[in-house]
Amino acid sequence: MSKKILMVASPGGHFVQLSLLAEGLGCHDIIVASTYSIKPGFMPGSHYENIPDFNRDSFYKVFPALWACLRILRKYQPDLVVSTGAAPGLVMVVAAKIKGVRAVWVDSLANSKKLSLSGTLVKRLGGIVLSQWENVAQEEGVQYKGRVV
Amino acid sequence: MIFVTVGTQLPFDRLIRLVDLLAASHETDFVAQIGDGDYRPEHLNWRKFYDPDEIEEFFEKADVIVSHAGMGTIINCIRKQKPIIIFPRSCSYGEHRNDHQMDTVDGFSDVRGVYPAKNDEELTRLLLEYDRLECPNGLDCPERRSLCSYLLSLA
Numbered sequence: 001m002s003k004k005i006l007m008v009a010s011p012g013g014h015f016v017q018l019s020l021l022a023e024g025l026g027c028h029d030i031i032v033a034s035t036y037s038i039k040p041g042f043m044p045g046s047h048y049e050n051i052p053d054f055n056r057d058s059f060y061k062v063f064p065a066l067w068a069c070l071r072i073l074r075k076y077q078p079d080l081v082v083s084t085g086a087a088p089g090l091v092m093v094v095a096a097k098i099k100g101v102r103a104v105w106v107d108s109l110a111n112s113k114k115l116s117l118s119g120t121l122v123k124r125l126g127g128i129v130l131s132q133w134e135n136v137a138q139e140e141g142v143q144y145k146g147r148v149v
Numbered sequence: 150m151i152f153v154t155v156g157t158q159l160p161f162d163r164l165i166r167l168v169d170l171l172a173a174s175h176e177t178d179f180v181a182q183i184g185d186g187d188y189r190p191e192h193l194n195w196r197k198f199y200d201p202d203e204i205e206e207f208f209e210k211a212d213v214i215v216s217h218a219g220m221g222t223i224i225n226c227i228r229k230q231k232p233i234i235i236f237p238r239s240c241s242y243g244e245h246r247n248d249h250q251m252d253t254v255d256g257f258s259d260v261r262g263v264y265p266a267k268n269d270e271e272l273t274r275l276l277l278e279y280d281r282l283e284c285p286n287g288l289d290c291p292e293r294r295s296l297c298s299y300l301l302s303l304a
Contacts, residue, residue, distance in 0.1 A: 003304040013220035013253060020224070020288065024297035028304070080304040102303055106296070109256035110249065128303070130296070132256075146296030149227060149260060149288060 004029045006078035007045065008092040009085060011036055014108060017084045019043045020148040021106070031076050033069075035088055047076070051088045062091060069095035077101075084108060084148075090118040093127055104128045107136075109148060115140045151279060152211035153181040156219045157198065160186035161244060164236050167269055168215060169193055171276050180207055213279045215272075218250035223257060224288070232282035234264045234275045261286055 005028055009018035015034060022030055022044040032045040039048035049072045054061030069092045073081075081096045081103035083089030089105070096103035107119040109132045115123070123129045123142060130145050131137040137144035153168050155161035165183050172179045172192035179193040182204070186197075199207070208214065208229055216222045218237040226233035235257065237250035254265040262285030266272035275282070 003301070005300075005304055013249075016220045016224055020293060021297060021300065023288075024293050025301060026297075028301070080300070082300055104300060104303060110252035112252070112255040112258065130299075132296075145299040146292040146294070148293055148296065149224065149257075149290065 002028050003080065004031065004076060004078040006031045006033060006072070006076060006081045006092070008033045008051070008081065008083040008089045010034065010088050013110065014085045014089070015040070015043070017106070017109060017148045018082075021082065021084065031072075031078060033072055033088070033092065049075075051091070054087060062087075065091045066095055070099065073099045073101055080104065082106065085116060085118055087118065090121060093122050094125070097125055097127065102128070104130065106148075107131045107142075111136065115142065150178045150180060150207075150211050151175075151213050151215060151276070152207040153179060153193070153215040154204070154217070154222060155182060155184045155186065156217050156222070157184065159238070159244070160184045161217050161238060162186045162188040163242060163244065164215075164217065164272075165190055165193075165195075167272060168276075171273060175276065177212070177279070180211075213276075213282055215276070218253040220253055223253070223263060227260065227262065227285040228288050230262070230284045230287050232262050232264065232279075232284055234266050234272065234282075236266045236272055 007018050009015045030045040031047040033049040035053040051068050052064045054065050084106045085108050093103045105122040112133050119129050129142040131142050132147035134144045166188050169190040169192050181193045181195040183195050214226050214233045218235045237254045238244035240248045257263040262283050264275050
């Protein structure tokens with residue numbers, strides 16, 4: 001049975017890692033959300049939704065982002081949310097928690113020594129957190145289930 | 150042929166300057182995309198920017214790629230199974246606002262065919278041995294299949 005998977009990442013390296021996961025998820029229904037204005041061509045997925053951009057310096061902008069995430073979750077009702085980071089992914093995971101949708105945080109490949117701040121927050125919220133490094137997973141008490149490359 | 154790229158967003162004169170110096174006495178040809186840099190190479194074929202099709206052709210023809218630590222370029226080289234030497238931008242040289250390129254380098258530290266060069270000496274050594282560098286295995290790997298399998302099991 002085809003599953004609906006909502007995939008979220010910020011532009012750049014996080015998004016490239018997300019695309020590598022999407023390629024490996026086969027023919028399930030993939031919805032992509034990010035702060036790009038349109039979906040980059042290399043990313044699989046049948047639908048694309050924009051999340052308003054924000055970062056640590058403009059933290060008040062998190063509210064429009066959260067609102068957008070709740071709207072996206074309501075519209076698509078995905079079976080699973082997957083994020084490879086960073087801030088927009090964190091907001092979507094929080095929104096998923098609010099709505100009772102299962103969400104997985106895949107910490108970036110670049111975090112080879114310890115979990116990212118966002119990953120730690122998701123862990124504190126009781127979300128599923130994966131590290132792409134076995135030693136990090138062991139030290140931080142999260143899971144290692146593989147890596148994107 | 151060795152293809153050098155600094156990416157499309159920022160210059161990276163320190164890398165171009167070093168490669169130019171090494172190219173002077175190197176046996177092979179170099180082509181470089183130098184971006185909005187100020188330094189003008191003397192021993193490389195160079196342009197500030199090339200078209201995507203030209204870049205694609207350089208990637209196909211190159212024996213080795215030398216690049217800033219941009220994840221898109223690294224993934225592309227793994228996909229095409231071309232050895233890549235990655236030279237990160239550094240915050241301490243004012244080349245970037247933080248050291249996330251160094252983190253990216255760490256992220257690929259044990260991937261076959263991806264060679265981190267964190268300083269001039271490492272880059273020099275790798276370029277001298279360029280014809281002995283290994284090719285990446287390609288993007289498909291059991292670790293990714295395993296991770297995707299796990300994600301699907303949760304859906």
